[in-house]
Amino acid sequence: MSGPAMKNGSEICRDGFFESEEEELQGQAEAWKSTFAFAESLAVKCVVLLGIPDMIAREGPRATLSLNEIAARLPADSPDTSCLFRIMRFLVAKGVFRASVVKSAEAGAFETRYGLTPASKWFVKERELSMVPMLLMQNDERTVAPWHHFNECVVDGGIAFERANGAEIWSYASDHPDFNHLFNDAMACNARIVMKALLSKYQGFQSLNSLVDVGGGTGTAVAEIVRAYPFIKGINYDLPHVVATARRLPGVEHVGGDMFETVPTGDAIFMKWIMHDWSDEDCIKILKNCRKAIPDTGKVIIVDVVLEADQGDDIVKKKKKALDPNLGIVFDLVMVAHSSGGKERTEKEWKTILLEGGFGRYNIIDIPALQSVIEAFPR
Numbered sequence: 001m002s003g004p005a006m007k008n009g010s011e012i013c014r015d016g017f018f019e020s021e022e023e024e025l026q027g028q029a030e031a032w033k034s035t036f037a038f039a040e041s042l043a044v045k046c047v048v049l050l051g052i053p054d055m056i057a058r059e060g061p062r063a064t065l066s067l068n069e070i071a072a073r074l075p076a077d078s079p080d081t082s083c084l085f086r087i088m089r090f091l092v093a094k095g096v097f098r099a100s101v102v103k104s105a106e107a108g109a110f111e112t113r114y115g116l117t118p119a120s121k122w123f124v125k126e127r128e129l130s131m132v133p134m135l136l137m138q139n140d141e142r143t144v145a146p147w148h149h150f151n152e153c154v155v156d157g158g159i160a161f162e163r164a165n166g167a168e169i170w171s172y173a174s175d176h177p178d179f180n181h182l183f184n185d186a187m188a189c190n191a192r193i194v195m196k197a198l199l200s201k202y203q204g205f206q207s208l209n210s211l212v213d214v215g216g217g218t219g220t221a222v223a224e225i226v227r228a229y230p231f232i233k234g235i236n237y238d239l240p241h242v243v244a245t246a247r248r249l250p251g252v253e254h255v256g257g258d259m260f261e262t263v264p265t266g267d268a269i270f271m272k273w274i275m276h277d278w279s280d281e282d283c284i285k286i287l288k289n290c291r292k293a294i295p296d297t298g299k300v301i302i303v304d305v306v307l308e309a310d311q312g313d314d315i316v317k318k319k320k321k322a323l324d325p326n327l328g329i330v331f332d333l334v335m336v337a338h339s340s341g342g343k344e345r346t347e348k349e350w351k352t353i354l355l356e357g358g359f360g361r362y363n364i365i366d367i368p369a370l371q372s373v374i375e376a377f378p379r
Contacts, residue, residue: 040094043087045139047096048123048132050074052088056116057124064100064113088114096120129193137186138334142172142179146337159340168340174241184218184245187273191220194272194303197369204301204365204375205229205268212237212266212293214259214286215274218246222270226251235264259286263293272303273371276331279341280353287357291378302374305331305344306364327370350374 018024047053055073056065067088071079092099098115116124122131137143146160153160161169173180205211205225210233213222219236226234230251236243240256255264260282263269269290275283290300305328324330328344335342345353347364354362360379366372 039090040096041135041139043091043094044096044123045135046087047091048125048135051125052114053116053120053123054126056114057121057126061116061121064115066104066111066113068111070114091120096123129196131189131193133182133185133189137182140179140182143338150336153336160337162340169338170239174239180241181245184242187217188220190273191217191224194369194371195221195224197367198303198373199224199228201367202301202365202373204299204373205232208232208267210235210266211268211270212264213270213272214238214263214290215271215277217242219243219249219252219254221272223249223252225270233266235266237264259289261289263289265293266298267294268298269294269300270303271300274304275302275353276304276335276344277339277342279343280349282341283353284357287353287359291358294378296378298378300359300376302376303367303371304374305370306350306372306374307332307344307346323370331370355379 018027051073052070055070056063059065065073067081067085070088071081071084088097088099091097092114095117096119098117099112100115101110101112103109104111121127122129123135124130125132142165143161145164149158149160149163152158152163159168161167161172165172167175169183173183206229208229209231211222211225212235213219213225214237216222216236216238218238219234222234222236226232227250232251234249234252235255236246236249236252237255237257237259239258243254243256246254257264263286271286271290275286278286287300294300307328332344335344350364351362354360354374354376358378359376362374362376364372364374
């Protein structure tokens with residue numbers, strides 16, 4: 001049997017499919033990563049449900065706990081520390097936790113102690129800015145199931161969430177209070193994170209007396225705006241089953257309705273992470289209703305992803321680039337999984353739907369978040 005061929009000093013796989021042995025091994029490694037890509041998010045979900053990031057955070061942001069100290073805080077008489085060790089070892093390798101080996105003051109032996117990293121600090125439930133609700137929603141069986149139907153959607157069309165769960169996501173949430181609560185908590189979590197970035201950079205609320213948050217969920221976003229600008233009358237507008245779960249918020253009126261039928265009047269309309277849920281045709285309908293609801297001097301303030309965006313000053317750009325540049329297209333696939341025609345858009349695509357919706361001028365303002373601000377004005 002002849003040996004492998006040589007090219008530039010490197011072995012080539014016998015059938016010529018790979019250029020070299022190195023390429024073959026690198027490709028195999030990436031293929032394994034893709035095969036088990038689910039492992040990280042589910043391992044993180046595990047430690048979040050066990051409350052491990054919170055255990056460490058209660059001791060201080062730079063504190064560490066040993067495996068036995070973590071196990072002693074778990075709600076079990078005899079937890080499986082071997083299983084726990086393997087999960088923690090994996091998450092240390094992924095950068096979710098940090099580990100240090102130190103000599104125990106009591107036993108005199110060496111032990112591994114675990115601390116938080118910038119990633120796991122976002123999974124502390126007890127902090128106001130926490131991504132735990134989003135993690136739990138995106139890793140719920142009902143939101144993961146639609147991803148298993150992508151191939152059917154490519155071949156036969158249809159809506160992935162409906163194929164998996166028997167109804168579109170909005171109808172499903174209306175009929176399943178537990179999922180509605182899970183979804184609303186995730187949206188509120190995102191609102192708190194994005195609103196901090198928005199209010200630190202965007203100055204366009206100063207001239208307003210009233211603001212309507214269309215698709216505002218339980219009112220987290222508009223409440224933050226009103227708190228920063230107390231002279232603004234805030235209206236939180238969403239489906240009746242959504243606002244029914246909203247608590248009373250200072251300066252905010254909750255209104256139930258359907259944005260495809262009508263939008264309450266105000267000086268400006270605010271929409272955060274709403275338009276990406278809908279098709280171009282649906283977005284144009286929403287925008288036309290928004291145009292009817294504002295005066296000629298009004299505006300629509302959209303907070304959403306702009307794919308390939310390159311706006312803003314150097315400082316904001318630098319902060320934005322700290323995020324994974326592929327996150328926008330990841331969210332685009334989330335729209336395939338969970339929406340009925342929604343997608344993330346480029347500036348050109350935004351311009352098209354804004355123009356058809358009655359808004360001939362717009363500004364894109366970068367903020368230190370995945371999303372950007374699209375400030376649109378009537379024609």
